[in-house]
Amino acid sequence: MIDSRAIIHPSAQLDRDVEVGPFTVIGPDVEIGAGTKIHSHAVIKGPTRIGKNNTIFQFASVGEDCQDKKYAGEPTRLEIGDNNVIREGCTIHRGTVQDQSLTKIGSNNLLMAYVHVAHDCMVGDNCIFANNTAIAGHVTVGDGVILGGLTTVHQFCQIGAYSMSAAHSAIFKDVPAFIMVSGNPAEAHGMNFEGMRRRGWSDEVIRSLRQAYKVIYRQGLKTSQAVEVLQGMAAETRQVQLLVESLQSSTRGITR
Structure with a gap:
């Protein structure tokens, strides 16, 4: 051998x-x-x-x-x-x-x-x-x-669970769980919902994560404010809790 x-x-x-x-x-x-x-x-x-x-x-x-x-x-x-x-x-x-x-x-x-x-x-x-x-x-x-x-x-940097980067991405800030990023510097571009379906995650979980993304990236909130909004959802959905934890642990600021 x-x-x-x-x-x-x-x-x-x-x-x-x-x-x-x-x-x-x-x-x-x-x-x-x-x-x-x-x-x-x-x-x-x-x-x-x-x-x-x-x-x-x-x-x-x-x-x-x-x-x-x-x-x-x-x-x-x-x-x-x-x-x-x-x-x-x-x-x-x-x-x-x-x-x-x-x-x-x-x-x-x-x-x-x-x-x-x-x-x-x-x-x-x-x-x-x-x-x-x-x-x-x-x-x-x-x-x-x-x-x-x-x-x-x-x-x-912290790269959150189940996140994804496109080719040639340059990541300078933390990437929250589930987020897709691309570019130089990298920017957030949604979540890998197709990958979630392939893992067999329920429509309810995917809807919750889709709503969580909107809270973080579409409402003009600071990260700490988004965490406060998401706390209720996190108590009901494990994946949202994982997303919230990745936001709370960020030390370099999140990729926007």
Whole structure:
């Protein structure tokens, strides 16, 4: 299962059915779970923990030192969950002591070719980052997010669950849950209602989210005022509550 031309540090811990292709380098303090397949020419540095049934394609760089000039070699970490696909040329950096010393990626994500996930990012589950997407340091990405190709995200931004960006978007402010954005700088353009239907969400839930969007973006309200208006709806609909929580947690202001 491990090609003889791979270089694996003796202290690395690989489950017995992990596959490793030729010319891949796996450093010390790396743990890789069962069923994971690593193609040729990948580089994995520790401290890094990779879960089960992941696929890492050629020329990916996983767990490398971050590009923050304050980084001075501290032992920071990267954690990756299960069932992720990390395509060729992706770069994923460990955290910094200025944050939680941790970069974390959940499960069931697809990172297409040449995606960059910087230090201290927190990525949820079931996300898709299309080719050449780049998220800067300290970015938080919720579950079910889709970022179109060549999307860039400014450091410290929060990308709410089930939101979506069009290709070539430049995101400088927080994106609330469910919101679709596009442009440079990115602007809000509705919600992904078709995606909601495909997930099997009820017409009632979709109507509630449609009304919530109008409250936030069509009534000229400040974010705090919109939250007050939406509190009653949030008590009745879990998805609206998730939207309200993303508004309340915003620190950079929301994409308008």
